[in-house]
Amino acid sequence: MSDETLTDERPVPEQIDDVVIRFAGDSGDGMQLAGTQFTASSAMFGNDLATLPNFPAEIRAPQGTIGGVSSFQVHIADWDILTPGDSPDCLVAMNPAALKANLSDLVKGGLLIVNTDAFDERNLAKAGYDTNPLDNDALDAYQVLGAPMEMLTKEAVKDSGVKGRATLRSKNFFALGLMSWIYTRPIEPVLDWVDKKFGTDTPVGKANVMALKAGYNYGITTEAFHHTYTIQPAPLPAGEYTNVVGNTATAWGLIAGAEQAKLPLFIGSYPITPATTILEELARNKNFGVKSFQAEDEIAGIGTALGAAFAGRLAITTTSGPGLALKSETLSLAMIMELPMVVVDVQRGGPSTGLPTKVEQSDLLFAMYGRHGESPLPIISTSTPSDAFEVAFEAVRIAVTYMTPVILMTDGYIATSSEPWRLPDVSALPDISRPFASIQDGEEFLPYVRDPETLARPWAIPGQAGMEHRLGGLEKDATTGNVSYDPDNHESMLHTRARKIEALGKSLPEVEIFGEGSDLVVLGWGSTYGAIRTAVTRVQKTGRKVAHVHLRYINPLPSNLGAVLSSFDNVLVPEINLGQLSRIVRAEYLIDTHSFNRVLGQPMRAREIETKIYELLDQEVSS
């Protein structure tokens, strides 16, 4: 049956603007792959999209349990969307645990596709169900469509060469095929992918193709699935697109930065979730001259990067919260040595090991102040997966131009989620190189004499004759860089290093205000961008006035931010922490803010922010 061409005897599908689909199953069920492939097909089809993977910290949590549930949510639309969606319209539940863990998120009346084979006594018990929810009224609020996916998959792949229990591994492809039918997705991109990954002649390749087609055909032949949907391509700006994951965009931005700074890239990092894939992406691009060093620990990660910076390379280290803490001491050294470096902090749930695979924005104050002594550093943040490319490039520019370590903040949501990215013209990227130091014959090299505008010191590297010099952690003389215990010199150097950050501030763009009025501005940073912009847009559409300001630069803050915020009666700051940007803004401008904090290990939801906006606007009206 697998070889016959699919005949698409499709009843006219219902046209919808957008849909949020969540694939959920046991972490061994291949839901991340099913979701990724569904996304790829939708991208090729021309939809706008945003994704949200969600998986347990354990590689193999106990099978069938709530703790072992892994899911992948994708939002596809015929319009420009900014978030993976608050609540799924369709949930695919491959077992009872996946149903239990995700059902409360499914919109009432939503489509629920279940693998009925997995609803046996054992799995029901593991998920904590006393009775089978498929047999009672527990799911009455939803449109439930069941399919015995395991039996059907086993049967479909029996001639593939895959034997025994391994046949069940292809059930994610069955689900993918069925979903492709229901949402009118092309399956050709999936077939191409299987061919590339496994080859269509291998048993595994054959089994996956057979299961995919079986799932699709099951939709065709089973009347229950005859209500299908389609989502038209989105009117995206013309151009060439790729679907990019945040960590990949970060790695590419760093490589582009190195190219345009005309410096070979050196990354010293220690594997840590969710930052590791940046190191992996850089390691596979050695043909750019990238030297990737997997260090013995986080400290050696930044240590080797510092050494590489002294040697005249573009130094990168990547980490997440716990690792940033370990790097802190060396980061202060890099700061006082005034060597360029980019430290990427992919934030995750904390404190301590916390929620390592989930999102949080709770390292902000640590990035700002988590160093000993007076140790200010530029901090820059990304707001979407594709934004990471531009921001990583900008981090490199700042590091090299100002001779300073830069902290680049992303988070676990940006790191693992994806969106269509209109490819930039990379040949038009600016030259951000800065020449190494040079001296005239007989001239004394003074490593701490600064550029009057940027306050950057000269960068002389080992191998350059006549400029041999020593850098260290001890306080330095303001010109020679030699050890100095002079009290006035010390105080003056503290001010000078702080002024360098201020000098950077003068060169940065002002913040833009999205929206108008003076009642309320929503101030955000990082990955809450999509949720805030969606919420603000929805409120604006009702005719009410609300504005959005989103920060890329956090230290220094944009020069007009104080004035902008002061021009509004209310400042709402949604954050996935307990109010860290709020605290900074209050301290900096002596203005009050309304903190809105949700720290669930999940991206902020547009609906929650929308509710908060109405609450504040209505208060304003009644007061």
Add this chain to the structure above:
Amino acid sequence: MTDTARYTRSDFQTDQEVRWCPGCGDYTILAAVQSFLATLDVDREKHVFVSGIGCSSRFPYYMNTYGLHTVHGRAPAIATGIATANPELTVWVITGDGDGLSIGGNHLIHALRRNVNLNIIMFNNQIYGLTKGQYSPTSEVGKRTKTSPMGSIDRPFNPVSLALGSEASFVARTIDMDRNHTIEMLDAMFKHEGAGLLEIYQNCNVFNDKAFLDLTDKNSRDSNRIWIRDGEPITFGADNEYGVVVDGEGARVVEVAKAGHRNIHVHDAGAPNPAIAFALSRLSYGPYGPTPLGIFRNVDVPSYGHEMENQIAEAQAAKGPGEMAKLIRSRGTWIVD
């Protein structure tokens, strides 16, 4: 400028006042290093000295080369970055027993196993000097210091044994009082490709004076310094009356006359298996009684920096030099009209 002796010792001195305690063993090591570098045909600007924290770690400030005085214990990691970023440099790590074996032990063992092109000089004075006299990871059991008033109960490291256990390809030991031997060891380590560790017994005359007396006192030194030299039988004593034999039990000191000269172990620093070098390192538990000095191990292993450059060359040969425009299209693209 001539091919030989391009430099003199003063070319490697800085205008910074050397601030170690008068009589400190660090002075003799500084002089030995400066004198040795002056004999090399290596551009001064290609030397980089990297240190951590401790008395000896002030060393880079006194060397007129490139240098970094860094974070406690982290010098091997930072130096790894320098040597890997640019394998053409000659990178020296200056560390002590506290810096290198306590807070920085992890970086030391990993730099050694990777065979990063580093010359690591470990000043071992068996005490914390900069913090004024606390026991260190090489202090002997029972050592009474301010933080061990009843005697230390810590079992010490033997730095040579540790380095050999860390897959080091070059391991040697010398003593600060013997300038010629120090220079001989520096030269051998410099010529060796990859990571080298040179332990120097260094006297702290303020907080741990005479720790190495067995090896320095006129009356005892001849019978306690076991010189080990590649290809030579290991004998020592004023009249070479003592020797070392190696058997299934390990290495031990014997009287040559009793054991027979043909049974005396002939040292092979280039032996691929480090087991016998390790056995030799166990002849003494510290600088007490007969203690081996010299090169324990010196084998050829490709250095990390060059291996990494080879991989880059390989990747470029296979894929061509990196092109941004290609990279951002590597995950598949589609066109929107």
